[in-house]
Amino acid sequence: MGRSVLLIEDEPNIIEAISFLLSRDGWTVRIHSEGVGALDAVHRTQPDIVILDVMLPGLSGFDVLREMRLDPATRDCPVLMLTARGQQKDRDLAESYGVNHFMTKPFSNDEMVRTVRELADRGSPPQAQAPAAGKS
Amino acid sequence: MQKRTLTGTRLREYRLRQGVKQGELATRVGISASYLNLIEHNKRKIGGRVLSALAGELDVEPSVLSQGAEVEMLAVLQDIALAQNAPEDLTNDIEDLATRFPDWAVQLVSQHRRISELERVVGGLNDRLTHDPVLSEKMHEVLAAVSAIRATASILIDEPQIDAEWRNRFHGNIDAESRRLADTSATMAQHFDQLGRRAEGFLTDPEELAAFLDGHQFHFPTVEDDGHFAIKDLIAGSEHLTRDGSRGLATAWLERYCTECASMPLGAFRTAALECDFDPGALAQQFDVGIHAVFRRLASLPEGPDIPQIGLVTCDGAGAFMTRKPLRGFSLPRFGAGCALWPLYEALMRPGQALRRLLRSEDGRLFAGYALAENRTKARFDDPPILVSSMLMIETSVTDHATDERSRRVGSSCRVCARHHCTARREPSILQAVTSE
Numbered sequence: 001m002g003r004s005v006l007l008i009e010d011e012p013n014i015i016e017a018i019s020f021l022l023s024r025d026g027w028t029v030r031i032h033s034e035g036v037g038a039l040d041a042v043h044r045t046q047p048d049i050v051i052l053d054v055m056l057p058g059l060s061g062f063d064v065l066r067e068m069r070l071d072p073a074t075r076d077c078p079v080l081m082l083t084a085r086g087q088q089k090d091r092d093l094a095e096s097y098g099v100n101h102f103m104t105k106p107f108s109n110d111e112m113v114r115t116v117r118e119l120a121d122r123g124s125p126p127q128a129q130a131p132a133a134g135k136s
Numbered sequence: 137m138q139k140r141t142l143t144g145t146r147l148r149e150y151r152l153r154q155g156v157k158q159g160e161l162a163t164r165v166g167i168s169a170s171y172l173n174l175i176e177h178n179k180r181k182i183g184g185r186v187l188s189a190l191a192g193e194l195d196v197e198p199s200v201l202s203q204g205a206e207v208e209m210l211a212v213l214q215d216i217a218l219a220q221n222a223p224e225d226l227t228n229d230i231e232d233l234a235t236r237f238p239d240w241a242v243q244l245v246s247q248h249r250r251i252s253e254l255e256r257v258v259g260g261l262n263d264r265l266t267h268d269p270v271l272s273e274k275m276h277e278v279l280a281a282v283s284a285i286r287a288t289a290s291i292l293i294d295e296p297q298i299d300a301e302w303r304n305r306f307h308g309n310i311d312a313e314s315r316r317l318a319d320t321s322a323t324m325a326q327h328f329d330q331l332g333r334r335a336e337g338f339l340t341d342p343e344e345l346a347a348f349l350d351g352h353q354f355h356f357p358t359v360e361d362d363g364h365f366a367i368k369d370l371i372a373g374s375e376h377l378t379r380d381g382s383r384g385l386a387t388a389w390l391e392r393y394c395t396e397c398a399s400m401p402l403g404a405f406r407t408a409a410l411e412c413d414f415d416p417g418a419l420a421q422q423f424d425v426g427i428h429a430v431f432r433r434l435a436s437l438p439e440g441p442d443i444p445q446i447g448l449v450t451c452d453g454a455g456a457f458m459t460r461k462p463l464r465g466f467s468l469p470r471f472g473a474g475c476a477l478w479p480l481y482e483a484l485m486r487p488g489q490a491l492r493r494l495l496r497s498e499d500g501r502l503f504a505g506y507a508l509a510e511n512r513t514k515a516r517f518d519d520p521p522i523l524v525s526s527m528l529m530i531e532t533s534v535t536d537h538a539t540d541e542r543s544r545r546v547g548s549s550c551r552v553c554a555r556h557h558c559t560a561r562r563e564p565s566i567l568q569a570v571t572s573e
Contacts, residue, residue, distance in 0.1 A: 011280050013309040017287035055276060084279035105283035109290040
C-alpha cells in the first residue's frame with residue numbers, strides 16, 4: 001500500500017504540480033487549502049508526512065506547526081515547510097517550533113520528491129536540517 | 137525688507153540712529169540701564185510689555201524689532217551646535233554668528249532643514265522597504281507564480297510521455313500563472329516608480345496640499361468668482377501639486393471651499409464678520425452653517441486694513457496637524473506637537489463644546505482663540521469617535537488691564553518656548569540655554 005502525504009497549500013497550480021509529482025512517485029496525496037481546520041485534517045488523514053505552506057488564509061503555517069507539535073497525536077509527524085519568504089527569521093521560527101525541513105519557493109521538483117521520501121523514511125523526531133537549496 | 141538680525145541688535149540700531157542714550161531710554165520705559173544693555177547685546181530675551189514699551193518710545197512697530205523667524209532660527213542653530221557634539225564655545229557663539237553673519241546663519245539653517253528632511257525621507261524609505269505591505273504582498277505573489285511555473289514546466293520537460301489531458305492542463309496553468317506574473321510585476325514596477333518620485337519631492341501629499349494652500353494664503357479669488365469651473369485650472373497651474381494624491385486632496389479642499397463660498401458669499405460674510413467683530417459663533421448662526429466651516433471661511437479672508445490676520449490649525453484625535461495656516465506673532469510648529477495649553481487640545485477633551493479663550497503669545501500679542509472638536513464621521517455603535525479639532529486665532533488689540541489678566545499665556549512648542557515655570561512643559565527649551573548668560 002502507498003504512503004500518504006497531506007499537502008496544506010492554497011495556490012491551486014502549485015497544488016496541482018505537487019500532487020502530480022508525488023502521485024507519480026507512488027504517494028496518496030490529500031489536500032487541505034487553508035490554515036483553519038488544518039490540524040483536524042492531519043487527525044483525519046493520518047498522513048506519513050505533511051507539506052505545509054507558511055502563507056495560508058486564516059491561520060499561518062507557523063500556527064499550524066505549533067499546534068501540531070503541542071498535540072501528542074501529531075507531535076511526531078514529519079513536516080516539510082514551504083515558503084515564499086526565505087528570510088532567516090522565518091527559518092529560525094520554524095525551527096524553534098520543530099520543523100523537519102524548510103524549503104523555499106520556487107523549489108526544484110526533484111528536490112521536493114527526494115526530500116518528502118527521505119523525511120517519511122526517517123520519520124521523526126524533528127531535527128535541525130541543513131538549509132534548503134535555493135536563494136539564501 | 138529688514139535684514140534678519142536679532143531683536144536686541146535691531147533695538148540698539150534704532151536707538152543709536154535716533155541719538156537716544158541707553159540710560160535715558162531705560163528710564164523712560166522703567167527698566168535699569170544695565171538690563172537694557174543686556175537686552176541690546178542679546179543676552180536677555182525680550183518680549184511682551186517691555187518690547188512694546190521700547191518700541192513705543194522709539195516709534196517703531198514691535199514686530200519690526202522682533203520677528204518670529206528669529207526665534208526659530210536660533211533654535212535650529214542651537215540644534216546644529218548640539219547635534220555635532222560641538223564644544224560648548226560653539227553654542228555661545230550662536231548669537232554672535234546670527235548677528236554678524238545673518239546670511240550665513242540663514243544658509244546654515246536652511247541646510248540643516250534640508251538634512252532633516254532627507255533623514256526623514258531615508259527613514260521613510262527604509263520603513264517602506266522593510267514594512268511596505270504592498271511590496272511584501274506583491275513579492276509573495278511573484279514567488280508563488282514563479283514556483284507554480286517552475287514546478288509545472290519541469291514536469292512537462294521531465295515527463296515527455298505525459299498524457300494529453302494532463303499536458304493541456306499544465307499548459308493552461310503555466311499560461312494563467314505567467315499572466316499573473318506579468319500583472320504583478322507591472323504593479324511592482326509602478327509601485328517602485330511612485331516610491332522613487334516621492335523620494336525626489338521630499339513631500340507627502342498633505343505637505344504638498346499645505347504648500348499649495350500657503351501659496352494662496354488660503355484665499356482663492358477665481359473660485360470665489362467662477363465657482364467649480366476655476367478649480368481645474370488652479371490645480372493644473374500649481375507648481376506645488378506634483379502627484380495625483382495631492383491633486384486629489386487639493387480638489388477636495390477647493391470643492392468644499394466652493395460650497396462654503398455659496399453658503400457664505402464673500403461680500404455678505406465680510407460685512408457680517410465686521411459687524412459682529414469676527415465672532416464665529418454669531419456667524420455660524422447667521423449663515424446657518426457649522427462652526428468649522430465658519431473657521432475655514434474666516435481663515436480664507438484676505439488680511440487688510442479692516443481684516444486682522446487670522447490663523448487656523450486643525451488636528452486629529454492623535455494631535456497630528458492636518459491644516460495649518462500660520463500667522464505672525466503666534467508661531468505654529470511645522471512638525472511634532474504644539475503647546476499643550478492651546479484650546480485646540482482642550483477642545484478634544486470635550487467634543488462638541490465650542491471654546492473661546494483669550495491667548496497671549498510668546499511675542500506678547502493677543503489673539504482671540506476659538507476651538508471646537510467634532511466627530512469627523514457619523515457616530516457608529518462600538519466604534520470610537522474619529523475627532524477633528526480646529527482652532528481659529530484672530531489677532532486682537534484689547535488693551536485694558538482686566539482683559540489682559542484673563543488671557544492665557546501660550547507658546548508654540550516647548551523647544552522654542554522660553555516661558556518660565558510652565559506646568560505644561562514637556563521638554564526643556566533650548567532658548568533658555570541661548571539667552572542665559
